[in-house]
Amino acid sequence: MSATFHAEWAWRGGEGVVADVRFTVRDGRIADVTEGAPAQPGDEPIRGVVLPGLVNAHSHAFHRALRGRTHAGTGDFWTWREQMYGVANRLDPDSYRELATCTFAEMALAGITGVGEFHYVHHPAGGGRYADPNEMGRSIVAAGAAAGVRIALLDVAYLHASLSSPDPLPEQRRFSDGTIDAWLERVDLLGAGGDGWTVGLAPHSVRAVHPAELTQVARHRGGRVVHLHVSEQPAENEACLAATGLTPTGVLAEAGLLGRHLTAVHATHVTAADVALLGGCGVCMCPTTERDLADGIGPARDMAAAGTVLSLGSDSHATIDLFEEARAVEHDERLATGRRGLHRPADLLAAATVGGAASLGWGRSGDAGIREGALADFIAVSLDGVRMAGFDPAHGAAFLVHAAAAGDVRDTWMDGRCVVRDGRHLAVPDVAARLGSAIRAVGTL
Amino acid sequence: MSATFHAEWAWRGGEGVVADVRFTVRDGRIADVTEGAPAQPGDEPIRGVVLPGLVNAHSHAFHRALRGRTHAGTGDFWTWREQMYGVANRLDPDSYRELATCTFAEMALAGITGVGEFHYVHHPAGGGRYADPNEMGRSIVAAGAAAGVRIALLDVAYLHASLSSPDPLPEQRRFSDGTIDAWLERVDLLGAGGDGWTVGLAPHSVRAVHPAELTQVARHRGGRVVHLHVSEQPAENEACLAATGLTPTGVLAEAGLLGRHLTAVHATHVTAADVALLGGCGVCMCPTTERDLADGIGPARDMAAAGTVLSLGSDSHATIDLFEEARAVEHDERLATGRRGLHRPADLLAAATVGGAASLGWGRSGDAGIREGALADFIAVSLDGVRMAGFDPAHGAAFLVHAAAAGDVRDTWMDGRCVVRDGRHLAVPDVAARLGSAIRAVGTL
Numbered sequence: 001m002s003a004t005f006h007a008e009w010a011w012r013g014g015e016g017v018v019a020d021v022r023f024t025v026r027d028g029r030i031a032d033v034t035e036g037a038p039a040q041p042g043d044e045p046i047r048g049v050v051l052p053g054l055v056n057a058h059s060h061a062f063h064r065a066l067r068g069r070t071h072a073g074t075g076d077f078w079t080w081r082e083q084m085y086g087v088a089n090r091l092d093p094d095s096y097r098e099l100a101t102c103t104f105a106e107m108a109l110a111g112i113t114g115v116g117e118f119h120y121v122h123h124p125a126g127g128g129r130y131a132d133p134n135e136m137g138r139s140i141v142a143a144g145a146a147a148g149v150r151i152a153l154l155d156v157a158y159l160h161a162s163l164s165s166p167d168p169l170p171e172q173r174r175f176s177d178g179t180i181d182a183w184l185e186r187v188d189l190l191g192a193g194g195d196g197w198t199v200g201l202a203p204h205s206v207r208a209v210h211p212a213e214l215t216q217v218a219r220h221r222g223g224r225v226v227h228l229h230v231s232e233q234p235a236e237n238e239a240c241l242a243a244t245g246l247t248p249t250g251v252l253a254e255a256g257l258l259g260r261h262l263t264a265v266h267a268t269h270v271t272a273a274d275v276a277l278l279g280g281c282g283v284c285m286c287p288t289t290e291r292d293l294a295d296g297i298g299p300a301r302d303m304a305a306a307g308t309v310l311s312l313g314s315d316s317h318a319t320i321d322l323f324e325e326a327r328a329v330e331h332d333e334r335l336a337t338g339r340r341g342l343h344r345p346a347d348l349l350a351a352a353t354v355g356g357a358a359s360l361g362w363g364r365s366g367d368a369g370i371r372e373g374a375l376a377d378f379i380a381v382s383l384d385g386v387r388m389a390g391f392d393p394a395h396g397a398a399f400l401v402h403a404a405a406a407g408d409v410r411d412t413w414m415d416g417r418c419v420v421r422d423g424r425h426l427a428v429p430d431v432a433a434r435l436g437s438a439i440r441a442v443g444t445l
Numbered sequence: 446m447s448a449t450f451h452a453e454w455a456w457r458g459g460e461g462v463v464a465d466v467r468f469t470v471r472d473g474r475i476a477d478v479t480e481g482a483p484a485q486p487g488d489e490p491i492r493g494v495v496l497p498g499l500v501n502a503h504s505h506a507f508h509r510a511l512r513g514r515t516h517a518g519t520g521d522f523w524t525w526r527e528q529m530y531g532v533a534n535r536l537d538p539d540s541y542r543e544l545a546t547c548t549f550a551e552m553a554l555a556g557i558t559g560v561g562e563f564h565y566v567h568h569p570a571g572g573g574r575y576a577d578p579n580e581m582g583r584s585i586v587a588a589g590a591a592a593g594v595r596i597a598l599l600d601v602a603y604l605h606a607s608l609s610s611p612d613p614l615p616e617q618r619r620f621s622d623g624t625i626d627a628w629l630e631r632v633d634l635l636g637a638g639g640d641g642w643t644v645g646l647a648p649h650s651v652r653a654v655h656p657a658e659l660t661q662v663a664r665h666r667g668g669r670v671v672h673l674h675v676s677e678q679p680a681e682n683e684a685c686l687a688a689t690g691l692t693p694t695g696v697l698a699e700a701g702l703l704g705r706h707l708t709a710v711h712a713t714h715v716t717a718a719d720v721a722l723l724g725g726c727g728v729c730m731c732p733t734t735e736r737d738l739a740d741g742i743g744p745a746r747d748m749a750a751a752g753t754v755l756s757l758g759s760d761s762h763a764t765i766d767l768f769e770e771a772r773a774v775e776h777d778e779r780l781a782t783g784r785r786g787l788h789r790p791a792d793l794l795a796a797a798t799v800g801g802a803a804s805l806g807w808g809r810s811g812d813a814g815i816r817e818g819a820l821a822d823f824i825a826v827s828l829d830g831v832r833m834a835g836f837d838p839a840h841g842a843a844f845l846v847h848a849a850a851a852g853d854v855r856d857t858w859m860d861g862r863c864v865v866r867d868g869r870h871l872a873v874p875d876v877a878a879r880l881g882s883a884i885r886a887v888g889t890l
Contacts, residue, residue: 068847071790249831290780390880
C-alpha cells in the first residue's frame, strides 16, 4: 500500500519553503521526496504548506477541563495546583478516555500528530487498584487511537509530596504506586507500547521521586525515554538544594539520568552549570503555560547553544496552538533580553516538530522538514486565511512560526492516514460539542 | 430606523455573561437593554456572546506588509525600524488606501470595530505636498469606510530625528510638516472628522516633537484627544533625560499635556513618578508588538492601580487579535512578577473595548459591556469552536480574554450595520486574497 502526494509548498528544514514537492507514503514512512516536480495523475494534491506533524511533547489531557476557569483568581502556581487536583480526583477510566479523546481531537485540528501524555492519574480515587492496574493509561492510549494522534504514554511516578515528606498528600494518593519498584513493575506491564503508541518513563520531579529512586529509574530504563519536570518553580530549586545540596539538574546527573533519552520539562530556573549539563539532553518548553502559571522565562537561547534539543508542549492546554508556543519561546526571551532574533524560525519550527519527535523516541532531532525515512505524520497549513495573507516562500518558516495559528491548519495525516480534512476531524465529527460535554461530565470547580 | 437584537449571551461589564439580552439600536446607539428577556417576533437573533466592538487604539495599518518578513533577523527595535521605513517610502495614496482597506477588513473579521490609526506618512516620498495636503489621511478615512471600521485619524507630527537634531532623517522626511505650526494648520483642515471618523493629535514622541512644540500642542488642542509614544525604549528615556533633565512623561507634564484626553502609547519603561503622573491619563499597551520588538514589559498593574485607563493596540500587526493582546498584558506581567491574577478578566476586556473607545474620544471608560447609550458597535463571539468548548457563563470574561482568538469572532456590527456575518466580510468578500495583492503591490524588503 502506498500513496503519492503533491504539495504546493513543503518545508524541508530551512528558512524558506520549496514549491511542488512530491512524496510517497509507504509502510508508514515518507519515501521518494522530489522537489520542483509537477503533479502526476493519481497524486493526491495538497494545497498550502506541508510540514511534519506538530508534536506536543508535554500534555496533561485532562487539564483541558480547566481552560477559562482558573485564570481569574489570584495566587501562584501552587494555588492553581489545588484547583487542578480537584478535577484529577473526579476522573474515572471512562470520563478520562472521553475527555482525552476530545482534547486529542482538538490537537489534531491544530496540526498535532503526536503527543507526549504525562500521565499520572493511575489508580481509583477511593483507593486500591483497577482490575487492570494500567486501566487509566489504556484510556489514554484508546483516546489517542480514537483521535488519530500518536501517543507516547509517559507514565508518571509520583511517590512523595516533597523531598522532606515520605508520603504523597491525600489529593495526590491516586497518582502514587507506593514504591518505585511497584511503579516500575506496573509500567513494565505496558511493554514497548503498540500500534500508534509507545511508553516512556516519567518520574514526576525531584519533589515526587527522590534521588535513590531516580538512580533506580536510570538502571531500569531499558530503551525508554525519560521525561520529568525540572526547575519549573524557584521553590522547587530551594527545597532541592536544602535537601540534597544540588540543583534538580544536579540530582539527575548524580542519578545517571542525563543523556539524549532525557527531556527536562520547563527548565525555567536553571543555573549556568545546569545549562551545561542539559546540553546533552532535551528540554521541553511550555511557554503559554509558563506564562499562565507565572513560572518565568527559561534560558532557551543558552540551552540551544549548549546543544540541548528543544521541544514544545501545550501542557495545561490553556491554549492548544504549537505555533504560538514556538513564537513564545522567542518572544518571551526577547522580553527578558531586549534583543530580537535569538532563535531562527527554522529552529523554532524544528522544535515544534522533529524536536518533539526526538524527545518522545520517534526520530532524530537533526532530520527537520519533510524528508525520506520520517514517520508519515504530516500536515498542511492553509495560505488562504487572513493571518497568512502576504505569505512569502523565502520567509516560509518565519511565516509559519510568527504568523500562523492553529486555525490555519487545514489537513492532518497520521501514519499516512488522513485524520483532518478541510478543518474537520474525520473520526470525531463535532469535536467542540463533544468536548463541551466531556468537560461538563467531569465537573468543574 | 431601529432594529432589535436578541443575544444568546451578552457581556454587561462583569466577570460573567448574562443570558437572553434584548437591545435596540436607534440613531447609531444602543437603547432599551433588557436582561433575561425571551426573543420577540422580528428580533434579530445573535448566537454566542455579544460584547462591545473591540477597539484597536494604536495601529499603523501599513505595517501589515511587514508581517512574517521582519522576524528572522537579529538586532533590536532600531534595526526593525529601518526595514519598516523601506515600506513607508514606497506608499502612495492609492496603495496606502488599498493596503489599509484590507488591513482594516482583517481587523473587522477579528471583531475590531474602531481603530486609532497613528498616521504619519503624510507627504510625497519625493518631496513637496499633495494637492490636498491631507490626501494620505483621507486615504485612511476612505479605507475605514470601505472596511466598515470607525477611524480616529491620529495625525502625527514628526519634526525631528531626535532631541539633539533639528531635522528629520532623510527617510523620515515625508512624515514631516517642517514646523509645528504647519502641522497644526494642516490638521485643522480636517476639522472634527465626519461620518464614522474623528481626528486626534499625535505628536509622535518626545524625540520627534520637542518640549516647546508640545506646549503648543497642548494650547492648540481644542477638544481633540492626544496620543504619543512614551518610553517604549530605554534609549529614548536616556536621551530625554540627557537633553531635558526629565523623563518623557515629565516632559509631557511640563508641557501641560497630561489629562484624560492623553494616551501614552507603550509606557514600557516608566518610573514610579511617571506612573503617578499617568494615573490621570490613558495608556495604550501593545504587548504582542512589545514582545516582537523586544521592548520589555510595562507596569500595567501599577498604572491601573494609579487610575490610568488602559487600552490596547495591535500596533505593528505582527498579529491582529485583541483577545491575545488582552491576555498578554496579564501574562507578560505574570512572567515579570511570578504572580497570577494581576488584572481581572473583566478589566482586560474593558481595556480591549471601552478603554480604547475612551482613549479615542468615543465614550467613557467606566461604561463597560453592552449598555444603553453606547455606540452601536458590537460583535458576537462564537461558542461553537474548539477553543471555547466548555464555556462557562459564570467565567464569561475569563473565557473571552484567556481562551478566545480572533478566529472565534463570528459577526461584527459598526454603527448598527452588519459588517461581518458568519466570519465573512460583507463589503470585502475575499479579504485574504486582496490583502495579499495589496502587500505585493507595495513591495517588501
